[in-house]
Amino acid sequence: MDRQIIEKILEAAVKAPSGDNVQPWRFEVSQDWARIDLFNLPERDDSYYNYQQAAAYIAHGAVIENIAIASRHLGCMVKLKLFPEPQNPSYVASFEFESASAVDDPLYPAIFTRETNRFHFQDVQLPAEDAQQIIDSIKQVEGVKGYFVHDVKTVKTLAKVIMVNDRVVFEHKEIHSFLFDKIRWNQKQIEETQDGMPVGTLGLNPIEKLFFPLMRFWWFVDLANYVGLSRIIGAKCWYNCQNAALIGQVTVQKTDSLGFIQAGRALQRVWLEAARQGLAFQPIVGLPLLIHRAQENALEAFSETHRNMLEQAKQSLFGIFGIDQSETLAVGFRIGKCKSVAEKTLRKAV
Known part of the structure; x- marks a missing residue:
């Protein structure tokens, strides 16, 4: 070759x-x-x-x-x-x-142009033909199903469900620690590691950029949650998602390695089609994977409150999308119009 x-x-x-x-x-x-x-x-x-x-x-x-x-x-x-x-x-x-x-x-x-866009999307709807091309993009991937919602009222309802994950991130020490371990705070860190997420990709506004470095310290987050920090972060997620032109979920029938690989193939095809159309895309993977852990009775160190939040989110997602209970959520995403992300993630050389 x-x-x-x-x-x-x-x-x-x-x-x-x-x-x-x-x-x-x-x-x-x-x-x-x-x-x-x-x-x-x-x-x-x-x-x-x-x-x-x-x-x-x-x-x-x-x-x-x-x-x-x-x-x-x-x-x-x-x-x-x-x-x-x-x-x-x-x-x-x-x-x-x-x-x-x-x-x-x-x-x-x-x-080579695909990117994660965590910023607030514009309030713009997709032409029917463009939306259909996105919906059709995963039909050739076996073992998965795609569910898509694009009417304004339902998208806003889904935004309230999706924000659960962002709340949990700032209320669960282990998840919080992993996230901040992967944030790259300056160009030197970005170039040295060639992985993780540059802070400029996180969709922060100028005021949030001032306070965000403090959030790497769990003692600060734990204290600030008493005055509603995690709820404010959840509200920011809702604000970013409620203008999405389309929100989707990919489900699998089998929760084994092959099933999740097929889910990844489907996610990538949807993402690439959105990028081909010049659309912004944000994967929403944390919430489906937490719900998957809950289904497997593997939510160690999760409080009863968080377990109930995830169960309610699961029932809402299944009900809104019309997902059969025999299926398992694998990945989700939001698609819409937004300015391109100025700062990019790097990749390690092969």
Whole structure:
């Protein structure tokens, strides 16, 4: 195989999203450049959300989708095998490449322009044709279902449900600590680590930027919650989401590694289609993954209040979207119009 083509495929692969940009992957390439092996690195993501590596496998699903899209576009036929060694769950996938005719894929350029936008979206609705293209974007991904809402009243109702996760982040010490461990506060940190989230990507307004550094200290957050800090942060989430042109959820039938990989592939396809249309996109993964943990009776160190909040959120999401109780929430997202994010996340070199 042509080394330059495989290197371009790898460049596309690492542009995949991951929780807090932890990049939980490692690649091995054969000497003849005809094979790539993809491995999960569990130590990269020890967040509370990553129960049984669900968050990591979603990220790997996005990597796999990027490789599939880039391969077609650059003139490769790829044979994908998921979990080639069943006894080794960290060996996620193998890809074997052969030369083929290039097939133009309109999603390929979006791999490199896709971004997470946590800012307040404009109050703009999508044309019906554009919304339908987003809805159709995941139909070829097996084992998942997509649910989409775009009418104004229902979007505002969903915004009140979605804000639960942001409240929990600032009321649960372990989740809070992981988040702030992944924030990069200056250019030196960004360049040294090449992972995590630059503070400029968090959607903070000028006043919030003044106080946000104090929130890295749990003692401050714990004290400030007595005067409603976590509720204010939840309200900010509601404010940002209630103008979304479209809010969606991806569900899976099977809550195993394959199911969450397929969810990641679906998420990436929706994201790339939104980016192709020049739309802003924010994944909403924390709440679905906490609800998944609750379904597995694995909410260790969660208070009864937080358990009840998650159960109410689950019932609301299932009811509003019309989701069958046999399905499991995997990932969510909001899509709309917004200015582009000036500061970008970096990726480690392959």
